[in-house]
Amino acid sequence: HVIAENVLRTKVVILGAGMTGITAAKTLHEEGVHDFVVVEARSELGELSSFAVPSQFALYQLLFCSSSGGRMQTFTLENGINVELGPNWIHGLGRLPSELNPIYSLAIKYNLTTVSSNAEDLETFDSSGKINMNKDLEEVSSAWERYLALAGHRLDNEKADLTARAGFSLSAFKPRNHLQEAAEYFLFDFTFGQPPEVTSFIGAANNNNYTRGYGFLVQQEAKEFLNASDSRLALNHVVTSITYSTEGVQIQTDKHLTIEADHAICTFSLGVLQNDDVKFYPPLPPWKQEAIYGTNMATYTKIFLRFNQSFWAESEFWLYADPKRRGYYPIWQPLDLPGFLPGSNTLLVTVTDTEARRIAKQSTEETRAEIMAVLRSMYGKDIPDPQEIVYKNWHSDPLFRGSYSNWGASYPFDVFRTLREPLYNRLWFAGEGTSTAFFGFLHACLKLPLSLKSTDGAYLEGQKAAKAVIETLQDHTTGEEYHHHYKEYSKNQDFNGFSELRSDSLNELRQLIRAGDKLVTNAKAAVN
Ligand SMILES: Cc1cc2nc3c(=O)[nH]c(=O)nc-3n(C[C@H](O)[C@H](O)[C@H](O)COP(=O)(O)OP(=O)(O)OC[C@H]3O[C@@H](n4cnc5c(N)ncnc54)[C@H](O)[C@@H]3O)c2cc1C
Secondary structure, eight states: OEEETTEEEEEEEEEOOSHHHHHHHHHHHHTTOOOEEEEOSSSOSOOOOOSSSOOOOOSSBEEOOOOOBTTBOEEEOTTSOEEESSOOOBBOOOOTTTTOOHHHHHHHHTTOOEEOOOTTSEEEEETTEEOOOHHHHHHHHHHHHHHHHHHHHHHHTTOOOOBHHHHHHHTTOOOOSHHHHHHHHHHTHHHHSSOGGGBBHHHHHHHHTSEEEOOTHHHHHHTTTOOTTOTTEETTOOEEEEEEETTEEEEEETTSOEEEEEEEEEOOOHHHHHTTOSEEESOOOHHHHHHHHTEEEEOEEEEEEEOSSOOSOOOSEEEEEOSSOTTSSOEEEESOSTTSOTTOOEEEEEEEHHHHHHHHTSOHHHHHHHHHHHHHHHHOTTOOOOSEEEOOOGGGOTTTSSSEEEEBTTOOTTHHHHHHOOBTTTEEEOSGGGOTTTTTSSEEEOOOOGGGGGGOOGGGHHHHHHHHHHHHHHOTTOOHHHHHHHHHHHHOOSGGGGHHHHHHHHHHHHHHHHHHHHHHHHHHHHHO
8 A cells, every 4th residue: 555655545445443433444355345444543443352242232232242442442440341421222122033133133143141130120309309100101102102193294295394392292201300311311311422402303203213222242343354553544533624626535644644546435434524533635515513513412321339348239220319419320220130240349330421521620539529429329338439430522623522422403414415425436434324214223123124225224334335335436427326316416506406405304304203203103013
C-alpha cells in the first residue's frame, strides 16, 4: 500500500474498527477484495482475550465473554472479574437453523455459555424502602400495547410523527407520581436511553418490534482474516479529515498519515459526526447534515460497584423510584446471581440521558456518595461502602460522543436513508445509526420478507455498505439503492428532490412495522 513516505494507496479504506467496520472488512475479504485498509483511533482491534472469565448478562440471553472493539469495551475489576462498559444484551435468538440471529450463531460457533435473563424478576423501592409497584408496571405495559397499535395505525394513515410522550398520552398513560415515572423508565428509557419527550412516537414502536442483539463475537471473526500485525490495519490513528470527490477519497490522520482510496466507508458514530470531530472537504451537503443532526445520540452509562460482601436481594433487577427526580439511579442489577458472576459482589446501576450527562461532569466521589445514599435508603444505613466504582463517560469520549442513536421526536423518516447515502458513490456511511429497524443496536435477529432485505439490522450495515462498494467497483452504474438515491440527490441537492425517497422510506417503515407486528404475534402465540 505504501506509495510514498506516510502515504498509503488502497482500493477501500474503512474508517473505524467497531462492529460495523469489522463486518465491512470481513465482507470485502470474503468477496475477494483484499486491497483495503482499516483505520482505527484506538490501540486495539477487538481482542477476545478470554472466554473463560464471564462478564455479563443480557435481557433475554447472556453471552459470557470478554471483548473489545469500538463501543464494545471490557474492564477488569480488581477482583479479576470482567465487566462490559458497553453493550451486553441480546434480545432474541431467532430460530434454528436458517433464521438464527447471526450473533447467536457466532456464540454457538465459539462455544460460549449463555444464560436467560428475566425482567420480571424485579424488586421495587423508593426512598422509604421496599414498595409494591405492580399496579404501575402493569399499567404502563398495557398502555405500551396500545401505543404500538396506535403507532402502526398512524403510519398506515400517513399521519405525522409525534413525540413518544404524546404516544403514551394517546394510549391513556400519563405518569402521575414517581412510581409511575419509574415504571415508565424501566419500560422505555432503559431501552432507548432517552425519555419519551425527546423520542419519536413511531420510531420507538418500530425499534421495539424487533429482536436485537449483542455482537462482540464479530471481533473473534476478525481474527480469521485480520490480526494486529496486518499491514492493512492502521491502529492508533485518529482520522482528522476526509476529502472526497468523484475521483476518490483522501484521509488524513493525526500521525500525518495520508491514505488515498477509491472508496471510504465511514463508520464513526453519529455523535462523532455531530460534533465535527472530523473535518469533511468539501463540507457535507445540507441533506446529509440534516440527517446527522436530525437523529439523537443517547447516553447510557453503566456504573459498576464492587463490595467486599453482598447484602442485597437476589432479584435480577431492582427498580428505584426517586420521589424528586425521574431517572435518578433507577435500575439496579446484582451481578453475583447464579449463572451470572457468582462471587463477584458487584452491583450495576444504569443511568441515561440528562442524568448520565450530569454525572459525567462530577467527580467519581460525588457519584459514589449519591449512589450510596440511594442504596442506603433501600438496604439501611449499615451497609458497607464499595471498594471499587467504575464507569465510562461515553458522552465526553471524542471517539463516541454518546452511547447509541435514537430517533428524535417527530422524526422525518427519510433521515434513516439519507444517513446511509453515499457521497459521489465514493464516501459511504454505515453504522448502528444507519439501520432502519435496529438503530442503537449491534445487530438484528429476525425473519424479514425478502423485499425488506435492505433493512437488515445494524450488524449487517457494514456488510451492506461493503457489498454496495464491491458492486460499484465492478460496475460503476450499479450500487443498487445507494446509487439510485444518490442520483436523486445529485439532480436536486435541496429537499424538494426527496419526495420519492420519502415515500420509499415510509413504505419501508410500514412494511417493517407490519412484519414486526407479525413477528411479535407469532412469538406470543409460540409462548402461549
Ligand atoms: C453503554 C452502552 C450499552 C450498549 N448496550 C447495547 C446492548 O446491550 N445491545 C446492543 O445490541 N447494543 C448496545 N449498544 C450499542 C452498540 O454498542 C453499538 O450499536 C455498536 O457497538 C456500534 O458499532 P459501530 O461499529 O457502528 O460503531 P463504533 O463501535 O462506535 O465503531 C466506530 C469506531 O470508530 C472509531 N473512531 C471514532 N472516531 C474516530 C476517528 N476520528 N479516527 C479513527 N477512529 C475513530 C471508534 O474508536 C470506534 O472503534 C450499547 C452501547 C453502549 C455505549
